[in-house]
Amino acid sequence: AYNCLIHFYKRKISLSMMAMLNVAKCLDSSSIIPTDVRFVFNNEIGSEIKKEVKAHKFVLALASNVFEKEFYGTLKEKDEIKIVDASREAFQTMIYFIYNKHMDWSKFDISFLSSLYYLSDKYDIQDLKVKVLSSISDQKVSKEDVLGVANLAEVHNLFPPFSEAIYDVAVLCLKTEFGGSFEAVVDFFSETEPTETNAVILHKIMARMKALKCKNCKQSSCLDGKGLTSDNFVPGARVTWVEGKGHSMIDRLIATQGEPAKAFLASLIDGTTCGRLTLKPNYYKYKCF
Numbered sequence: 001a002y003n004c005l006i007h008f009y010k011r012k013i014s015l016s017m018m019a020m021l022n023v024a025k026c027l028d029s030s031s032i033i034p035t036d037v038r039f040v041f042n043n044e045i046g047s048e049i050k051k052e053v054k055a056h057k058f059v060l061a062l063a064s065n066v067f068e069k070e071f072y073g074t075l076k077e078k079d080e081i082k083i084v085d086a087s088r089e090a091f092q093t094m095i096y097f098i099y100n101k102h103m104d105w106s107k108f109d110i111s112f113l114s115s116l117y118y119l120s121d122k123y124d125i126q127d128l129k130v131k132v133l134s135s136i137s138d139q140k141v142s143k144e145d146v147l148g149v150a151n152l153a154e155v156h157n158l159f160p161p162f163s164e165a166i167y168d169v170a171v172l173c174l175k176t177e178f179g180g181s182f183e184a185v186v187d188f189f190s191e192t193e194p195t196e197t198n199a200v201i202l203h204k205i206m207a208r209m210k211a212l213k214c215k216n217c218k219q220s221s222c223l224d225g226k227g228l229t230s231d232n233f234v235p236g237a238r239v240t241w242v243e244g245k246g247h248s249m250i251d252r253l254i255a256t257q258g259e260p261a262k263a264f265l266a267s268l269i270d271g272t273t274c275g276r277l278t279l280k281p282n283y284y285k286y287k288c289f
Contacts, residue, residue: 023059024100037071038080041088051088055095063098064123085122090115097128105135110149110166113139117162129161136165143177146170147192150201171208176289180221182206216288224288227281228253230261239266240287247277250284 026033035054042051061068070076083091093116096103108116113132120128141149153166178184189202210220217223217237226232228239237253240246249268257263257275265275277284 024102026056026059027054027095027099027101036079039083039091040080041083041091053088053092053095055099060095060098064125066123086115086119090119094119094123094125094128097131098125105131106138108135110136110139110141110152110169114152114156114162114166117156117159121159133161133165136162136169139169141169141173143173143188146173147198147201150205151197154197154201167204167208168212171205171212172214174205175209175212175214175222176224180209182209185209214288217286222288223286226286228264228279228284228286229281230256230279232286233261233264233279238287239284242283242285245278246283247274250274250277 037057039053057071061071117132149170153163156163174185192198213220214222217234241248241250250266251269252267254265263276264279267273
C-alpha cells in the first residue's frame with residue numbers, strides 16, 4: 001500500500017509538471033485552444049491599431065481569486081475588458097508569468113517592476129509579488145538615479161514591502177558610493193532641491209543606512225575592499241585575492257584554522273575547497289559587489 005501511495009504521488013507530481021509546461025504553449029500562435037477573454041488598452045495618440053492581450057479565463061481564474069470572481073462570480077465580466085490603469089507591456093508580462101512563460105527579468109527596470117507589483121496586488125497573485133521583490137533586490141542604480149528611485153518608493157508607500165525594497169536598493173547604492181559615510185550622504189543630499197519629500201527621503205535613507213546590513217559581509221558598515229583578518233572573518237562571505245599573493249580561485253569563506261587563527265578554509269570557484277590559506281589583509285579582501 002505504501003509503494004502504491006508513492007507511485008500515486010510521483011504520477012501526480014509528474015502530471016502537474018506536465019500541465020505547467022503545457023499551459024505556456026496555450027498562448028503560442030500554433031495552439032489550437034482558443035482564448036476566450038481579451039484585455040484592451042488605450043491606443044497611442046495617432047495610432048489606429050488596438051492594443052490587446054488575449055488569455056484563457058480558466059487559467060487566469062486558477063492563478064487569481066480576483067479573476068475567478070470576475071469570470072465565474074455573480075457579476076461576470078464580458079469577454080472584452082478595458083484596462084486603464086496599466087500598460088499593455090506590464091499586463092502582458094503578468095499574463096506570461098501566470099502561464100509560466102520564460103522571461104528575462106534582468107531587462108526590467110524598477111519603474112516597470114513597480115507596475116508589475118501594482119498588478120500583482122490588484123489581482124492578488126502572491127507568487128508574482130515574491131518574484132518582483134526578488135528582482136528589485138537584484139537592481140543596480142547609480143547615485144545620479146538614487147533620488148528618482150527613492151521618490152518612486154515614496155509614491156508606492158501604500159505597498160510597504162515594495163517601497164522598502166526600493167529604499168534598500170537606494171541605500172545600498174549610497175553605502176557603496178560613499179563607503180557608509182553618513183556625512184558624505186548628507187552632503188550629497190544638500191545639493192538636491194530642499195523639498196518636503198526630499199527631507200522625508202533623506203530621513204528614511206539615513207535610518208536605513210544604519211540598519212541595513214550588507215548581504216555578503218553581514219555588516220552595517222560594508223567590508224567591501226577591506227582586507228581579511230581573523231577579527232572580521234565572516235563565514236559564507238565572498239572574497240577575492242590580492243594579485244601576486246592570495247589564491248586566485250578563491251570564492252567564499254568557510255572557517256578559520258588554528259588557535260590563534262592564522263589560516264582559513266574556503267571554497268573555490270570550481271566548487272572544491274582549500275585549506276591553510278594565509279589569513280592576512282594583504283592577501284585577501286572582501287568582494288561584496
